[in-house]
Structures are given as structure tokens and as C-alpha cells.
Amino acid sequence: MKNRSLISIDDFTKEEYFSVLDAAEQFERKPVQNILDGKVVATLFFEPSTRTRLSFESAVNYLGGKVIGFSDASSSSVKKGESLKDTILTVCNYSDLIVLRHPREGSARYASEVGTVPIVNAGDGANQHPTQCLLDLYSIRKTQGKLDNLDIAFVGDLKYGRTVHSLVIAMTNFNCRFHLVSPPELKLPSSVKMHIKEKNLEYYQYTDLSEVIPMADIIYMTRIQKERFSDPIDYEKVKNAYILNRSLLGNTKPNMKILHPLPRVNEINEDVDDLPQAYYFQQALNGLYVRQAILKIILGL
Amino acid sequence: MEQDKKPVKEFVVSAIENGTVIDHIPAQSVFQVIHILNLDKYGNQILFGTNLDSNKYGKKGIIKVTNKYFKPVEINKIALVAPTATLIIIKDFRVIEKKKVEIPDTIETFVQCVNPNCITNHEDVPTKFKVLDKVDSRLKCTYCEKITEKKNMTFR
Numbered sequence: 078m079k080n081r082s083l084i085s086i087d088d089f090t091k092e093e094y095f096s097v098l099d100a101a102e103q104f105e106r107k108p109v110q111n112i113l114d115g116k117v118v119a120t121l122f123f124e125p126s127t128r129t130r131l132s133f134e135s136a137v138n139y140l141g142g143k144v145i146g147f148s149d150a151s152s153s154s155v156k157k158g159e160s161l162k163d164t165i166l167t168v169c170n171y172s173d174l175i176v177l178r179h180p181r182e183g184s185a186r187y188a189s190e191v192g193t194v195p196i197v198n199a200g201d202g203a204n205q206h207p208t209q210c211l212l213d214l215y216s217i218r219k220t221q222g223k224l225d226n227l228d229i230a231f232v233g234d235l236k237y238g239r240t241v242h243s244l245v246i247a248m249t250n251f252n253c254r255f256h257l258v259s260p261p262e263l264k265l266p267s268s269v270k271m272h273i274k275e276k277n278l279e280y281y282q283y284t285d286l287s288e289v290i291p292m293a294d295i296i297y298m299t300r301i302q303k304e305r306f307s308d309p310i311d312y313e314k315v316k317n318a319y320i321l322n323r324s325l326l327g328n329t330k331p332n333m334k335i336l337h338p339l340p341r342v343n344e345i346n347e348d349v350d351d352l353p354q355a356y357y358f359q360q361a362l363n364g365l366y367v368r369q370a371i372l373k374i375i376l377g378l
Numbered sequence: 379m380e381q382d383k384k385p386v387k388e389f390v391v392s393a394i395e396n397g398t399v400i401d402h403i404p405a406q407s408v409f410q411v412i413h414i415l416n417l418d419k420y421g422n423q424i425l426f427g428t429n430l431d432s433n434k435y436g437k438k439g440i441i442k443v444t445n446k447y448f449k450p451v452e453i454n455k456i457a458l459v460a461p462t463a464t465l466i467i468i469k470d471f472r473v474i475e476k477k478k479v480e481i482p483d484t485i486e487t488f489v490q491c492v493n494p495n496c497i498t499n500h501e502d503v504p505t506k507f508k509v510l511d512k513v514d515s516r517l518k519c520t521y522c523e524k525i526t527e528k529k530n531m532t533f534r
């Protein structure tokens with residue numbers, strides 16, 4: 078993986094996922110290491126994503142590297158009409174690796190073709206966000222001790238949720254059962270279900286959240302956005318049906334953990350935060366270790 | 379019945395001296411083939427017919443282009459919209475070569491990605507696709523990873 082860009086979760090083999098997760102474990106034990114001394118990482122965020130950017134920048138800083146970049150296209154030369162290619166070629170002169178967030182799908186792949194340093198995709202439109210997927214895998218492996226033979230429930234907006242699509246596809250590499258809970262308007266697209274079918278794995282679809290809670294090892298929550306509904310009445314009908322609260326969680330498996338890519342709005346009630354099943358803040362912290370691992374591996378350190 | 383078919387048959391075999399015959403085009407794709415090859419702007423003689431009876435494919439179309447031999451990139455275009463097509467190369471009224479068109483494994487530059495938010499539709503980036511299905515012409519964009527299907531395919 079040295080000097081290779083990380084663009085799409087499908088670019089890597091199962092073994093390569095494991096090498097990232099294993100390295101992330103090392104960083105969880107010892108997050109401060111001076112291995113990026115003298116290295117410069119550029120974080121180019123053509124649209125704001127504070128959470129992802131801070132996680133990457135924190136990863137670089139704990140490893141002793143320096144960060145350059147911008148957090149929003151309006152403050153950069155892009156606003157003056159510079160092409161993505163020119164921006165990438167320029168920044169390649171000043172950095173050892175580029176972390177790229179861009180609103181257009183395919184931008185990261187294109188950047189990796191024109192650039193001379195490795196690119197890490199931190200989200201290209203609705204397409205890919207592989208470091209999110211890897212931190213989800215890390216969180217599942219860490220809490221369950223394994224990635225295979227699990228019952229995973231995905232809840233909420235399964236139609237538009239990029240993180241859900243990537244994680245479902247990644248988990249088809251392991252022998253899992255998929256429990257898909259969503260309003261009928263927001264079901265998992267058939268292009269993603271195709272991956273499950275290709276591996277001959279089981280999936281079940283539900284509209285009622287309470288049904289899956291007792292059988293799940295992982296409940297992966299997502300937010301349902303009002304804009305996704307053409308008819309506001311349809312939104313009103315479902316908006317409270319996919320909210321986790323303490324009273325729903327009386328009968329879960331002992332190992333069950335709740336994940337959420339964050340930020341949450343109201344889909345997990347705050348009365349859940351103190352329960353042992355709540356894992357979403359630790360999950361975000363795991364993002365730091367996973368990103369440290371990715372930097373280390375790609376830079377060949 | 380035989381009598382009725384005759385004028386059609388004559389048209390089908392009516393010879394050109396030099397050029398290319400594109401035969402076995404799915405009937406509904408004839409105008410698309412003319413369009414993607416820019417034949418509507420071609421100066422020499424072109425004969426075409428559609429909804430002709432074909433033993434193999436039901437209804438078919440045929441295009442005869444005089445004094446024209448297609449380049450590989452043009453043949454790729456034909457293959458995408460008319461995967462059943464056969465090219466017949468004619469010189470001095472004689473068939474020199476007959477070949478079936480074939481869709482390559484990758485398609486570059488001339489197909490537009492169907493995704494309006496794809497980087498190739500916003501910056502000066504040549505398109506690139508992996509061919510997932512050669513019969514139904516399903517193309518996966520190398521950049522945005524979305525699939526462009528035959529029914530919504532447009533050309534650059």
C-alpha cells in the first residue's frame with residue numbers, strides 16, 4: 078500500500094483492511110509517535126467537513142507532522158476558477174500526501190491520476206469515504222472481537238447514506254447477516270443489495286426498528302433528512318419511527334453496540350449516551366487511530 | 379408473402395462500389411448509429427433502411443456508407459449502440475471483409491457519464507469506463523463509479 082492512494086474501499090483486499098486495522102490498534106495503545114517528523118500533509122477541503130478535517134489534522138499532529146491546506150473552497154484560489162488539476166499539481170510541490178474532500182463524485186480518483194503524491198479520499202460527493210468505512214470496521218472488530226458471523230442492523234436512511242453503502246459492501250467480505258430497517262422510501266438501493274446477493278449472504282428488510290434490537294450485534298444508526306422526501310407528509314409519518322431511546326434497549330444482546338457516523342440530530346436520544354451499548358463517541362475517536370494507521374502505511378513509515 | 383418482401387431484399391443487396399455496410403443493426407438503433415458516427419454531416423452517398431425483416435434478429439436496420447472505412451474508435455461506438463452489428467467492407471463491388479463489431483473492455487473519451495455530479499461533467503477530464511456488460515452496454519465510470527446504461531447513454 079506504500080505510495081498508493083486510498084480512493085475507494087474496493088481498491089483494497091481483505092488482507093489490506095486487516096493491515097490497516099492492526100496498525101490502528103498499535104496507535105490506540107500509543108497515539109503519540111514522532112514518525113511524521115519532517116513530513117507535510119495537505120488537507121484540501123473544497124467543502125467544509127469539520128469533523129473529518131480535525132480528525133486527520135489531529136492524526137498528523139500527534140505523529141509530529143505538519144499540516145497545510147484550506148477548510149473551505151471559498152477561501153482558496155479555487156474560488157478564482159482554478160481547475161482541480163492545477164490545485165493538485167501545485168499542492169503536490171509542497172506536501173508528501175494530500176487529504177482531499179470535494180463535492181464532485183470522482184474528484185479523488187482524478188486527483189490521484191494527475192497528482193505526484195498519494196491522495197487520501199476524505200469524501201467525494203456521495204461516492205466514497207473510505208476512512209469512515211475503515212473506522213467503522215475497526216469499531217466493529219474491536220467491540221465484537223471479530224468481523225464475521227455477525228448480525229448487523231442498519232437503521233434510517235439506507236438509500237442515500239454513503240457510509241451505509243460502503244460499510245454494507247465491505248461487510249460482504251465477511252459472513253454477516255444484514256438487517257435493513259428503513260421507511261419504504263429509503264430502502265437500500267438494489268445496486269448495493271446486489272453485493273450481498275453475489276456473496277450469497279442473508280439480508281432482511283424491516284420497517285419496524287424494535288423488531289431487530291434483540292437480535293443485533295451492531296446497530297448502525299443514520300439520520301433521516303427531511304429533504305429526502307418529495308412529500309413532507311411522508312416525512313412527518315416516519316420521522317419519529319427511527320429514533321433509539323433507552324426504553325427500547327431493555328432487551329439486547331450483551332455484546333451489542335450502537336454506532337453512528339455523527340453528527341447526530343435526534344435519531345439517538347441523549348438518554349442512550351450513558352448506556353454501555355452507546356459506542357458512537359468512541360467510534361469517532363477510533364477514526365483518529367485509523368487515520369494515523371493510513372498515513373503511516375501509505376507513507377511507508 | 380415472398381412477393382411483398384422482394385423490394386426490401388433488393389434494397390438490402392443493392393450494391394455500393396466502395397465503402398462499408400453496417401448490417402444487423404437493431405431496428406430502433408439505426409438513427410442513433412447515424413448520429414454518433416456524424417453521418418448526418420457526411421457528404422457522400424448514404425443508404426439506410428430500418429424495420430427490415432431479419433431471420434436472426436426480428437427487425438433490423440442497415441446502413442451503407444460509400445467511400446468510408448471506419449476507424450477503431452468509430453467501430454467501438456457502433457458496438458456500444460448496436461452490439462449485434464456486422465461490418466462489411468466493400469471494394470470494387472466485392473466483399474473484402476465481414477466482421478462482427480465487438481465492445482472493448484474499456485471505453486474512453488466519447489461517452490458522457492450519466493451522473494450530473496461526476497467530475498468529468500465539471501472539469502476538463504476525459505471520461506473512462508469499465509464495460510460491465512457487453513450485451514446490454516452497461517458502463518461503470520472509473521471516476522464517480524456510477525453506471526451508465528445504454529438507454530441513457532449520450533456521446534461527447
Ligand SMILES: [Zn+2]
Pocket residue numbers: 183491492493496497498519520521522523524
Ligand atoms: Zn462519472
